[in-house]
Amino acid sequence: MILPRFCFNLHPLSLSLSRTRSNPLLFFTTFTLHPQFPQIHKPFSSTPNMCESHKPSTVSIPSVDSADRPELYRALESSLGSKFSSEPLVPTPKPLVIVISGPSGVGKDCLIKCLREVRQNIHFVVTATSRPMREGEVDGKDYFFMSKEEFLKLVENDELLEYALVYGDYKGIPKQQIRDYMSKGYDIVLRVDIQGAATLRKILGDSAVFVFLVAESESEMVMRLINRKTESKESLLVRVATAKEELRQMKNFDYVVVNAEGKLESCVKTLESIIDAEKAKVSQRRAMV
Numbered sequence: 362m363i364l365p366r367f368c369f370n371l372h373p374l375s376l377s378l379s380r381t382r383s384n385p386l387l388f389f390t391t392f393t394l395h396p397q398f399p400q401i402h403k404p405f406s407s408t409p410n411m412c413e414s415h416k417p418s419t420v421s422i423p424s425v426d427s428a429d430r431p432e433l434y435r436a437l438e439s440s441l442g443s444k445f446s447s448e449p450l451v452p453t454p455k456p457l458v459i460v461i462s463g464p465s466g467v468g469k470d471c472l473i474k475c476l477r478e479v480r481q482n483i484h485f486v487v488t489a490t491s492r493p494m495r496e497g498e499v500d501g502k503d504y505f506f507m508s509k510e511e512f513l514k515l516v517e518n519d520e521l522l523e524y525a526l527v528y529g530d531y532k533g534i535p536k537q538q539i540r541d542y543m544s545k546g547y548d549i550v551l552r553v554d555i556q557g558a559a560t561l562r563k564i565l566g567d568s569a570v571f572v573f574l575v576a577e578s579e580s581e582m583v584m585r586l587i588n589r590k591t592e593s594k595e596s597l598l599v600r601v602a603t604a605k606e607e608l609r610q611m612k613n614f615d616y617v618v619v620n621a622e623g624k625l626e627s628c629v630k631t632l633e634s635i636i637d638a639e640k641a642k643v644s645q646r647r648a649m650v
């Protein structure tokens with residue numbers, strides 16, 4: 362006797378194989394009766410099986426060897442009772458907020474500069490500051506320069522995502538700038554110190570990607586600061602001591618990227634891979650600023 366199989370959501374192979382052992386003819390017969398049975402084995406799907414929703418029509422599917430492709434395509438559509446959609450199966454990835462941090466002198470600025478050169482649709486957020494403009498700096502490019510009063514007005518109006526008083530000057534991240542660029546589909550890069558990253562983690566939680574940048578060793582990190590020749594000996598000592606402490610914060614980040622001596626290019630590639638992987642995630646992060 363041939364059992365009706367449509368009303369069991371069983372894998373046909375398991376059914377067929379068990380039958381084959383006892384009766385090969387039976388296997389052959391059941392298999393050829395319904396060759397167009399769709400999505401027979403769906404381990405991740407909760408879609409009701411065919412007998413609960415709609416049965417396949419009786420349209421016969423032409424041979425794959427002789428039929429032309431449009432004919433075969435249409436026969437598959439008719440057989441399943443619906444048109445195949447050409448809409449993208451995966452929606453456009455959401456804009457990311459990428460927070461880049463790490464101890465002083467590891468190469469954060471260099472990394473971001475290179476990333477902007479090689480990748481489109483990235484906006485590096487320009488920080489607002491109450492610090493006076495230095496020679497060579499450009500308002501709106503290096504910082505948004507403003508008076509303390511203007512800065513505090515932004516704080517009062519809740520227009521800053523995060524702010525801090527650094528060596529007597531205010532620095533803060535304007536929310537509106539992030540919103541504007543995210544609405545245009547840009548990924549957002551924020552460069553903050555370790556304290557700033559901790560504050561942003563509290564505000565944004567897992568909705569942003571937190572990347573910790575390090576040199577390959579402590580000694581290399583110190584050498585880079587020495588070679589940069591931007592610090593006085595006092596400031597050098599403070600920066601190095603702080604950097605050693607800051608390394609302990611690595612565990613609070615999502616990714617750690619090593620910027621090894623002379624390997625800035627490969628470091629940029631790693632960061633790009635992180636961004637690409639984040640964009641391929643099934644559950645996307647969704648930063649709300």
Ligand SMILES: Nc1ncnc2c1ncn2[C@@H]1O[C@H](COP(=O)(O)OP(=O)(O)OP(=O)(O)O)[C@@H](O)[C@H]1O
Nearest residue numbers: 465466467468469470471585589621622623624625
């Ligand atoms: N891969 C690398 N190999 C060698 N030198 C590097 C590399 N990356 C950056 N540097 C150098 O290290 C120094 C520090 O880089 P950078 O100013 O980008 O660091 P930073 O993390 O932004 O520092 P800070 O937090 O103090 O502003 C610079 O002189 C830069 O040219």
